Amino acid sequence: METRLLLTDDDSLRYAAGLLKEGKVVGIPTETVYGLGANALDVDAVGDIFKAKGRPQDNPLIVHISDISELEALVEDIPPLARKCAESFWPGPLTMIFKKKPIIPDTTSGGLDTVGIRMPSNKYARQIIKFAGVPIAAPSANLSGSPSPTTAMHVFKDMNGRIPAIVDGGMSAVDVESTVISFEGDSIRILRPGFISKEDLAEITDNVVIDKGVLEQLSPDTVVRSPGMKYRHYSPSADVTIIDADAEHFRGYVKEHGDSDTVCLVFNDSDCDETGLRYINYGSDSKQQAQRLFDALRELDEIGAKTAYARCPEKTGVGLAVYNRLLRAAGFQVIKL
Ligand code: TXA
Ligand code: MG
Numbered sequence: 001m002e003t004r005l006l007l008t009d010d011d012s013l014r015y016a017a018g019l020l021k022e023g024k025v026v027g028i029p030t031e032t033v034y035g036l037g038a039n040a041l042d043v044d045a046v047g048d049i050f051k052a053k054g055r056p057q058d059n060p061l062i063v064h065i066s067d068i069s070e071l072e073a074l075v076e077d078i079p080p081l082a083r084k085c086a087e088s089f090w091p092g093p094l095t096m097i098f099k100k101k102p103i104i105p106d107t108t109s110g111g112l113d114t115v116g117i118r119m120p121s122n123k124y125a126r127q128i129i130k131f132a133g134v135p136i137a138a139p140s141a142n143l144s145g146s147p148s149p150t151t152a153m154h155v156f157k158d159m160n161g162r163i164p165a166i167v168d169g170g171m172s173a174v175d176v177e178s179t180v181i182s183f184e185g186d187s188i189r190i191l192r193p194g195f196i197s198k199e200d201l202a203e204i205t206d207n208v209v210i211d212k213g214v215l216e217q218l219s220p221d222t223v224v225r226s227p228g229m230k231y232r233h234y235s236p237s238a239d240v241t242i243i244d245a246d247a248e249h250f251r252g253y254v255k256e257h258g259d260s261d262t263v264c265l266v267f268n269d270s271d272c273d274e275t276g277l278r279y280i281n282y283g284s285d286s287k288q289q290a291q292r293l294f295d296a297l298r299e300l301d302e303i304g305a306k307t308a309y310a311r312c313p314e315k316t317g318v319g320l321a322v323y324n325r326l327l328r329a330a331g332f333q334v335i336k337l
Pocket of ligand 2: 139140
């Protein structure tokens, strides 16, 4: 199969929507990362997403809508807290978990009786969904286990020959995946941190909890609330270790342990001064780090790093999302100095 790159004029978006209506899988831009979209209500189409990605069948997909009016047909009930979150954060990088209506196939929800719904802010994504006239299931458009794609070329690299088309909407703006939350009584539980932070959600209710799976490695037999958390993710070939230390202690550590196959992931060019080591600067604040992390992880592979030492991100705001992704890339190896 030849994979076509499509532009974002109306005709191209209609063409992409037509493919989706026919049950095909299409790479689509969103403000977070590129998604691998298919008709969420079509079991065969959704099955093809799992095949193209090599994704485990029990890992549920997020269903994307173009307008809040599409929500009620898909979910059993909408808690008042969810309405408030939708008002504040939709369209945008927030996925909310609801009890699903039977119209959502079990294949889409990974066998769960719940479904994650998100209304993206990317205008091309919403236009495609509107033209298709069906909700669109879309995981990140990478092969399972690789970093999430933030450009159409990243998608092409992983999906060439596996899907008929990719819509090239330019670079993603946010570059970490959406925040995933569920509701329990009057509390919000963060299952996956993202651009919408704990602090943002605290504006809606005082009662925001971070699920254990966000910061800890769960043992294989744990019943997890968000199945995505139990799989190995975002793993470059290099053996990555997070160094939780200030610049001076970081420098001291990598000077002692690094060699010519080592690459450091740093906040500032000066972090590796006088160590003689190669480094990738992934930004000095959390927003930049969120934008650059996946690229930095891909670059580690491109330049053939064998070991990597990463400076530890902040654990607040968007930083929590960066830390959560980096922890998985590092297989939870953290050295605190
Ligand atoms: O920003 C995003 O969310 C991107 C773009 C394409 O929208 N999508 C994305 O999808 O990151 P994916 O499939 O790579 O990650 C979905 C995450 C997984 O961790 C999954 O376990 C969780 O959301 N999830 C989906 N449905 C769920 C449900 N019903 N209950 C709990 N967790 C769910
Ligand atoms: Mg993913």
